[in-house]
Amino acid sequence: MGEGLRWPRPPVEGQSWRNDSKKKCEFYRDIEHNTEDCYTLRREIRRLCEQGELSHLLPCGGKQQDKVSSAKPAALPTCTKIINVITRGSDLSILRYSATKRHAIETKGDRLETSCRVSHSNLPVVAFDEEDIHDSQKHHDALIITLSMANCTVRKVVVDTCSSFNLIMLKTIENMGFNEKDLQKKTIQLVGFSGEIANSLGEIVIPTYARGINKQVRYLVIDGPSTYNVILGRPWLHLMKTVPSTYHKCVKFPTP
Template sequence: MGDRVIWPRPPVEEQAWRKDSKRKCEFHRDIGHNTEDCYTLHREIRRLIEQGDLRHLLPCGGKQQDKVGSTNPATPPKCTKIISVVTGGSDISGLTYSAAKRRATETKGDRPETSCRISHSDLPAVAFNEGDVRDEQEHHSALIITLSMANNTVRKVLVDTGSSVNLIMLKIIENMGFSEKDLRKKTIPLVGFSGETTSSLGEIVIPTYVGGVNKQVRNLVIDGPSTYNVILGRPWLHLMKAVPSTYHNCIKFPTPWGVEPIRGDQEEA
């Protein structure tokens, strides 16, 4: 297929003991892993199928058959009304329409003309399947996990994709052996679902270990009653390049040695 394929770069010379000579990849023309396990080849095949180069190799040329038992998608319903109303907002956190518009205007000139995409071609792809479902019973549990933080096992950690910050309770860091003197003073208004606000006491960086990966995670500290000890939001998920699935009650994230899962604790939830 010539230039239509994005071929891998030539292998870098490494010491022999760092590679498994019993495994060989025909795509990379190198040893260390098998061809069928090559994540780079898997991604390239998907890309070629999406742009139409390999569709002739798929059943029926990649076209879905119209027959009894087929799973054709349903026709989308006709839209009769568009609803864009959001009640309220917060001037403190900049959630009002005028604040958002002003912020967009201020940052428009700071954006580069061309976006620079970071290549993660060496990381394995993250995927879920029905084999990841442990319990066949339907559940609507929150994604609650247990983590090692500063050499302490912390339970009741909520993974919340709706949170734009990582939160930890003051009593938890005190149990870890920290005090308010260890906090970096950073008062930030935090806005709840119905618009109520509370302020953070400060910020603390805590080493957090999971699945063979240790990251320095920034957490905002708050004082007050909470159902959870820690709430990990999008900053932690993006730092780990993690993909959560509440349906599978599991989180997966890529590492140089493969995809690592973190199972949710349904009893804790």
């Protein structure tokens, strides 16, 4: 292992190996554990590998191989049936069948053209890596952030990619200093995942600041008990060109 190996302290004088012991460490010259289980030796080997001392003993000259790229992807399972759903239309996104069909016809040619064209967008690439992980423990938490809205720090703001609207609770806007007179009267039926219906009280536009970006964001105001102050849906995500990651517990978006 070369002269760079840091040997541990020599054994105490007079200490001898017990031939009857089942555990022996050639690195420590001790009988407390086996050589292959010695953590100190493992750290020394790792340190020498990082310094390139053992490159002649390692594959690819000591360069780390990408285990993810070398792994074969799982084969596509055999499809035995297709499960569809019949619905009268999405109240959540205010779309009806006729509008959906018209939009599909109009964008069909655009999709074909886009697939054959190389993108030259000036937007930076938004990506996540291991440095973005704030908690190494496994979790299934929702993506909850804190935002500055109308000079107020609003906590418990949940990012929900399934919501077609930005929602804010009536109690939240009252705590911010607004009242129902500040609302633009607009009643919209909001349909939950199990079919329950709630009517909005109106709309309100609130300046929302997020890390260098200040936008005038339109919210639907609803009255009722809620665990969150605000639910940010796809309108805010698309407005900010946001890419959320529940695994990394953060959102990313391009800024100046």
